[in-house]
Amino acid sequence: MLKYIKGHMDSISGIEIYPIISLLIFFSFFVILFWWVFTAKKEYIKNVSNIPLDNQNDQIL
Template sequence: MKFVNYLEKISGVGIYPLLSLLLFTIVFVLVVLYAMRASNETIAEMENLPLDEKKGL
């Protein structure tokens, strides 16, 4: 029996794709807003993080 057959037998399973899409959209919008509102200094610091050898792990 395939996995899809198990999911078809669960009542109300159709809400999960909608909830996951809604959660993804909310997180995506929040990340875009954070990126748009970040100052230039913060962006420059994040750009140099992979190359910065001063800060250790």
């Protein structure tokens, strides 16, 4: 089965660029996430982290 798939993959021209593009997208996402985490305002992080503990919007059914 693997030889069958590999044979078809070899016949596709330019297929070697897809793993490189996937790696760049993956790496870029985590670099941007890392940058956002360290540049986010501490007040915003505190407000967002307290949302689950905020009882003002809870309704008893």
